[in-house]
Amino acid sequence: MGYTITEKILLNHTNKKSIAPGEFIDAKIDLCLGNDITAPVAINEFEKAKVKKVFSRDKIALVPDHFTPAKDQQSAANCKKLKEFADKHQITNYFELGQVGIEHALLPEKGLVLPGDLVIGADSHTCTYGALGAFSTGVGSTDLAFAFATGRVWFKVPETIKFIYKGKLNKWVSGKDLILYTIGQIGVDGAIYKAMEFTGPVIEQLSMDGRFTMCNMAIEAGGKNGIITADEITKEYVKERMKENGIKRDIEFYKSDKDAVYSEVLEYDFSDMQPQVACPHLPSNVKAVNKLNKIKLDQVVIGSCTNGRISDLREAAGILKGKKVQKGMRLIVIPATQKIYLEAIKEGLVDIFVRSGGVFTMPTCGPCLGGHCGILDKGEVALATTNRNFVGRMGHVESQVYLSNPAVAAASAITGHITHPGEIK
Numbered sequence: 001m002g003y004t005i006t007e008k009i010l011l012n013h014t015n016k017k018s019i020a021p022g023e024f025i026d027a028k029i030d031l032c033l034g035n036d037i038t039a040p041v042a043i044n045e046f047e048k049a050k051v052k053k054v055f056s057r058d059k060i061a062l063v064p065d066h067f068t069p070a071k072d073q074q075s076a077a078n079c080k081k082l083k084e085f086a087d088k089h090q091i092t093n094y095f096e097l098g099q100v101g102i103e104h105a106l107l108p109e110k111g112l113v114l115p116g117d118l119v120i121g122a123d124s125h126t127c128t129y130g131a132l133g134a135f136s137t138g139v140g141s142t143d144l145a146f147a148f149a150t151g152r153v154w155f156k157v158p159e160t161i162k163f164i165y166k167g168k169l170n171k172w173v174s175g176k177d178l179i180l181y182t183i184g185q186i187g188v189d190g191a192i193y194k195a196m197e198f199t200g201p202v203i204e205q206l207s208m209d210g211r212f213t214m215c216n217m218a219i220e221a222g223g224k225n226g227i228i229t230a231d232e233i234t235k236e237y238v239k240e241r242m243k244e245n246g247i248k249r250d251i252e253f254y255k256s257d258k259d260a261v262y263s264e265v266l267e268y269d270f271s272d273m274q275p276q277v278a279c280p281h282l283p284s285n286v287k288a289v290n291k292l293n294k295i296k297l298d299q300v301v302i303g304s305c306t307n308g309r310i311s312d313l314r315e316a317a318g319i320l321k322g323k324k325v326q327k328g329m330r331l332i333v334i335p336a337t338q339k340i341y342l343e344a345i346k347e348g349l350v351d352i353f354v355r356s357g358g359v360f361t362m363p364t365c366g367p368c369l370g371g372h373c374g375i376l377d378k379g380e381v382a383l384a385t386t387n388r389n390f391v392g393r394m395g396h397v398e399s400q401v402y403l404s405n406p407a408v409a410a411a412s413a414i415t416g417h418i419t420h421p422g423e424i425k
Contacts, residue, residue: 002257004160006195006227009135009254013118021159021263029059030117032147035103035365036064038122040081041141046148054089055151061093061112062086063103066365071372101337101363104128104216104305109337111241115230116252120144120153125305125387127218131211132238133230133253138219158224159263160195162256165202167271172421174315175210176307176385176405178202179217180276181268184286192222194263197256202270203228208237209311216306217387220283229255277383277418278403281391289408292418297402299382300325300413301394303334304368307385307406310340316410317349319424320356326416331358332374338363358413370394376401383412 003011011019013027034042039062046054054060062082067075079097086094093112100106104125107113115133119126122144129136139153147153165178183190196218203211211228218226228234230253238251274288302308302316313335325331333353335341341363344350353360367374368386376382376395382402384394389401402418411421 001261002259004195004197004256004260004262005133005229005254006135006160006197006225007157009116009118010155010157012116012252019157021157023157024154025157026152026154027118028152029120029147031059031061031107031112031119032144033061033063033103033107033121033123033126034141034144035066035123036068036075036078036082037066038141038144040078042122042144042148043081043085045142045145049145049149051149054091054148057090058092059151060091060148061103061107062091063095063100063106064097065100065102065363066369067371068100068364069097069362099338101340102305102308102365105309105336105340108132108212109241109339111238111245111247114238114249114251115234116254120147124219125216127223127225128212128216128305130215130218130225130227131208133228133234135225135227137225156193158193158195160197161191162197162199162262162265164265164267165198165200165270166267167202167269169202169270170273172275172405172407173270173273174405174407175206175213177273177276178270179214180278180283180286180403181273183217183221183284184276184278185268186221186266188220188282188284189222191218193224196221196223196226198226198228204231207311208233209309212309213306217283220387275405275408275420277408278389280389280400280402283388283403289404289418289420293420295402295418296381297329297383297412297417298380299330299332299374299376300409301332301334301367301374301382301384301386302406302409303332303336304365304384304386305336306387308334308336308340310343312385312406313340313344313349314347316406317352319407319410319421320358320414321352323356323414323424325357325413329413329416330374331356331413332367333358333360334366334373335363367394383409383418385409
């Protein structure tokens with residue numbers, strides 16, 4: 001009996017000769033990360049245990065990205081705790097304001113996550129790195145504290161659902177639409193503690209940014225991880241990032257065996273699919289964009305660890321160029337990293353966003369989790385390229401959040417209501 005790619009990576013990080021779904025394992029990690037919300041809790045637990053030193057100064061990443069620049073005194077205290085811990089233990093990958101970016105865009109950009117790696121993070125969207133052919137998943141802050149000390153973590157080996165995507169994507173349809181549609185089909189509990197393996201002709205043609213978006217939202221279906229087998233597109237991306245950052249490491253590439261066992265195999269044909277929108281208050285409440293054109297908006301947010309990369313900004317700017325944001329509408333654009341920020345300036349994208357009437361701001365998770373830089377009041381409605389739209393997610397419990405791809409978001413900012421980008425002339 002063969003193994004899935006997830007099972008192979010997990011097995012290679014243990015001392016075992018074989019593993020099976022449902023089995024508990026103790027695995028060594030290649031990287032663990034925490035942010036300004038979750039890492040302070042882990043640091044407190046680490047210090048309570050009176051551990052003298054971290055397991056590796058090079059395999060811990062500390063990324064203060066959620067409430068930064070510090071929005072209040074507590075946020076400042078959290079960031080200070082990360083800095084002091086990083087200084088004390090000489091953590092190599094601590095990213096201060098000015099170097100920081102949204103963690104799940106920043107770490108791949110820095111070449112810190114590679115195919116075949118096992119990565120954990122005290123943030124549920126750590127599953128993003130599966131786009132590189134790595135096993136990555138979110139954990140609690142106490143698990144992160146244990147990893148700080150030992151470089152190890154325990155797992156129950158997940159079963160795997162195989163998703164096969166066929167057809168050819170229409171214009172304006174992207175990785176965001178693939179994953180929203182998938183979550184709409186299986187529900188927010190459709191993949192609880194299971195690996196979501198994305199395959200098929202559509203995936204093979206998908207850009208790295210689209211793959212990151214898909215794996216990022218695996219958790220919204222309850223998935224333990226999302227994963228895509230590394231191919232030439234992946235290898236080229238990784239090669240460039242390693243060269244840029246002076247990373248020299250051996251890489252082991254994995255793929256599922258032909259006789260691997262899956263708990264389920266689901267096939268979808270996307271030849272006729274329209275851009276998808278998740279309606280309040282679940283990522284699974286998905287409808288085609290052309291069924292929602294009467295939904296009026298107060299705010300549009302383009303950014304986040306899901307859709308704040310340079311290709312996302314290019315797509316949105318291409319629609320907004322020469323247009324104006326609807327009067328009474330707020331458009332907030334957030335690049336995911338400082339490098340993306342600079343690229344957006346160089347390419348003239350910032351100029352487009354600002355001239356259209358939008359606000360272009362610093363890398364931050366900000367409004368995605370109701371942190372800052374775009375909180376909603378009672379009764380307000382937002383369309384965002386983020387990943388969650390739970391009750392109160394972006395502010396007041398009586399506000400509403402819709403989720404879409406960047407093209408739909410940009411088009412909707414122009415009209416003031418949810419709009420298919422093809423309608424913008």
